[in-house]
Amino acid sequence: MKNDEKEKNLMKTTVLGLDGADWKILNSLLEQGELPMLQKLMENGSHGVLNSTVPPNSPPAWASMITGVNPGKHNIFDFTCIDTSYDKVPIDAMSRISALPLWRIMNRFKMTTGIVNLPIHFPPEPVDGFMICGLVTPWSAEIYTHPPEISPKIGNPGEQWLIGKTLVNGGSPEAFLEEIKQKTRIQADWIIRLQNEYQPDFLFAVFDGTDKIQHFFWKYWDKTHPRHPKRTSKILMESISAYYRYIDSCLAEIIATRPESNFFIVSDHGFTGLSKDVYIENWLRQKGYLHLKETPVTSAETRYERMGHSLWNKLAASQGLKTALKNNPISRSLISTFKERLNEKRKKARLNQNVDWSQTRVFFAGVSSQSLQVNLKGRESLGCVEADQYNELVREVLSQVRGIIDPETGKPVLQAAYEKSEIYHGPWSQNSPDLVLIPENGYSLQEGFPDELVTPSFLYGMDRSGGHCPEGIFIACGPNIRRNPSMMNAQITDITPTVLYLNKLPIPDYVDGSVLTDLVDETYLASNPLEITDQITLSQSKSVEMTPEEKELLENHLRALGYF
Structure with missing residues (x-):
């Protein structure tokens, strides 16, 4: 017409x-x-x-x-x-x-x-x-x-x-x-x-x-x-x-x-309550799917990031303390300087600089997409997973990741986990992440390597208490x-x-x-x-x-x- x-x-x-x-x-x-x-x-x-x-x-x-x-x-x-x-x-x-x-x-x-x-x-x-x-x-x-x-x-x-x-x-x-x-x-x-x-x-x-x-x-x-x-x-x-x-x-x-x-x-x-972040990269490293380079820079970056997490978790837990600090010009300046330094450290600690790609088989694709990607040979520039190993690896990771437990509650942190072919169809499906993870209500997947697998949720130093459903x-x-x-x-x-x-x-x-x-x-x-x-x-x-x-x-x- x-x-x-x-x-x-x-x-x-x-x-x-x-x-x-x-x-x-x-x-x-x-x-x-x-x-x-x-x-x-x-x-x-x-x-x-x-x-x-x-x-x-x-x-x-x-x-x-x-x-x-x-x-x-x-x-x-x-x-x-x-x-x-x-x-x-x-x-x-x-x-x-x-x-x-x-x-x-x-x-x-x-x-x-x-x-x-x-x-x-x-x-x-x-x-x-x-x-x-x-x-x-x-x-x-x-x-x-x-x-x-x-x-x-x-x-x-x-x-x-x-x-x-x-x-x-x-x-x-x-x-x-x-x-x-x-x-x-x-x-x-x-x-x-x-x-x-x-x-x-x-x-x-x-x-x-x-x-x-x-x-x-x-x-x-x-x-x-x-x-x-x-x-x-x-x-x-x-x-x-x-x-x-x-x-x-x-x-x-x-x-x-x-x-x-x-x-x-x-x-x-829609929306639902959010109370905990799950550091999925930590889990990938513990299970041997992701490997980091052991360099002094990496250790320093990790310590700096952990310090940032610890500080902001404490501030998020005490809104009165955070408000008091921000109302004080000296502490406000120190906090601003610290945040700038932390952001610079995080920028330098880019994924591709800290991961040993020759040994890494699976990595976290991003906080927003809540997904995992296989380091596939021929697709990623330093891919190490052969094409004939892909399906078996995906099934293995799906089985393992569904068993992640919150140490505090003893319950699973994921509601579901899918390979991309289960949820996407069409000519651009190949551009999607390989595994899509759906956290249980109350949880969100995060990037980073703090000491704990599961921590209180936060963002920009504020208590992030709501998430998508x-x-x-x-x-x-x-x-x-x-x-x-x-x-x-x-x-x-x-x-x-x-x-x-x-x-x-x-x-x-x-x-x-x-x-x-x-x-x-x-x-x-x-x-x-x-x-x-x-x-x-x-x-x-x-x-x-x-x-x-x-x-x-x-x-x-x-x-x-x-x-x-």
């Missing part, structure tokens, strides 16, 4: 993402009548659990949501990947992505689009409409929007758009909360401003404050968390609930500007959405085909997801037959490429955020 032959649908579609939003929190507030906008959408539409990718990691999850396919087809597995020389390099997601995102399909059919704050998006691409990039945007980027003239109007992205600078710079929890609220207000204002100016047929906007606040403030909301404080300030104790109430009011403002629209409220994954949310409401009070069950890949169908657009035949017909109005279903097309194909898009300068900015940015 030619683009100009497609009748343009007059009904608009709005997808509003709440990164990491979880039904546990929503339900507790809905029961008290504290989320009136979301309550109204649910009462007049449909809702349910939106199951994430495996693992429930934001880059592959958002990519699956906007393409309708599993990571083996869209080729996005993490924020970073490890190249054949064992260097961790940033993913240029929007040039790497191998399935057309929703807005590119819509632009093909002459529909206008507005894309705002998608976490995997940078640099901006020319669209028929507008775009503001999200999480991976370098804080110092001069142009992070389309049209480009929007960027200077918003201002420096690190100061005026992206959440996280207070956290990375060692600010107090209260200051971080204030930054989250301020940036959320800025994001909502720009969504409304651009929506009113452009009136796009399709609006896709993400708020990532939900993810940030739950990572570091979950223990205050969850009374069952091992580190839930008995006494603390009301601001901290109410932080998550207050933010959800604030987001509800922001959603109401945006929704009011698009009265003739079908609305979807979605999250890329697969069960996200979706709420749908609008003229073409039926009222369905029952809790539905959907896959994250179902969003793209459902949105395309509601816009009377053909669905690519490679899509893994299905149209959620149980939430579509019966009259619309009866008068609009499903259309599948083979005219839209999987292909690695190169419509937007990073310059070398942008790649360097992105790497430095992801390093600051802790992905390197």
